[in-house]
Amino acid sequence: MNTQHVIDANGIVKTYGLIPVIRGITLQVNRGEIFGLVGPSGSGKSTLLELLMGIRQADEGDIQVLGMDIKKDARKLHHRIGFQLQATVLFEQIKVKEALQLFRSYYKKRRDLNDIIAMLKLKPYLNQYVRNLSDTVQQRIALAIALVNDPDIVFLDEPSVGIDSHACDDMWSIIARLQEEGKTVVLTTQSLDEALEHCDRLAILMNGKLSICSTSQELMCKLPAGTRSLNEMYAHLGAIRRKGESA
Numbered sequence: 001m002n003t004q005h006v007i008d009a010n011g012i013v014k015t016y017g018l019i020p021v022i023r024g025i026t027l028q029v030n031r032g033e034i035f036g037l038v039g040p041s042g043s044g045k046s047t048l049l050e051l052l053m054g055i056r057q058a059d060e061g062d063i064q065v066l067g068m069d070i071k072k073d074a075r076k077l078h079h080r081i082g083f084q085l086q087a088t089v090l091f092e093q094i095k096v097k098e099a100l101q102l103f104r105s106y107y108k109k110r111r112d113l114n115d116i117i118a119m120l121k122l123k124p125y126l127n128q129y130v131r132n133l134s135d136t137v138q139q140r141i142a143l144a145i146a147l148v149n150d151p152d153i154v155f156l157d158e159p160s161v162g163i164d165s166h167a168c169d170d171m172w173s174i175i176a177r178l179q180e181e182g183k184t185v186v187l188t189t190q191s192l193d194e195a196l197e198h199c200d201r202l203a204i205l206m207n208g209k210l211s212i213c214s215t216s217q218e219l220m221c222k223l224p225a226g227t228r229s230l231n232e233m234y235a236h237l238g239a240i241r242r243k244g245e246s247a
């Protein structure tokens, strides 16, 4: 494994029943980058993310994370990664501070709680029950929980979904801060626009296959200014390909 790579996935296949959802994906994530898995709903982003963090098992292929085998070293890896899933289950019957303390107590390596509370702007909510808080605040709590063990890699499943634009800006600032601290962030999004703006590199998934894996800069250079959506991108790249074939 290249020391630059914190994730090295080769030939990953995942089938649910008879339905292939991830169909032979190979990709690497570099240390310290913000890496986006981009694709329309149902393309397999969440499944791939969950395979990369080891909470689902691939049917075929190898995944190394931080130089460790995702299956053999699952316990060790658990301490080095943090994640916020789309449906992170929060214990609604407890107060915010209790939730943070509880999750933090599971780990030997722990990030300073006051630092997490300040970063996620949770101070006003510490003594409130999780169930009484808005989706936006609950999402910040879920991200705070992902950080309690001061992870090397943070996995975020659609971090900007379901929150307003102001909260979305805050979320991207927090992600940028995590990168400044040297952490690697792997996230999913349906928005090409968002990925081009905030991710260093991105992998575009279509029907469980990697359609493009590139730096945001390289991809942006290939697209007309103002390309916002995956449909616009495919229309443009398809037109270039057809032009090349007929030349």
Ligand SMILES: Nc1ncnc2c1ncn2[C@@H]1O[C@H](COP(=O)(O)OP(=O)(O)OP(=O)(O)O)[C@@H](O)[C@H]1O
Binding pocket: 016, 021, 039, 040, 041, 042, 043, 044, 045, 046, 047, 048, 190
């Ligand atoms: N546990 C499961 N059992 C069976 N099929 C599943 C399971 N989880 C996901 N799928 C199916 O796998 C496909 C990929 O789902 P996945 O959630 O990975 O896609 P996605 O790109 O993350 O979509 P979204 O953006 O809507 O979350 C979908 O067709 C979905 O219905």
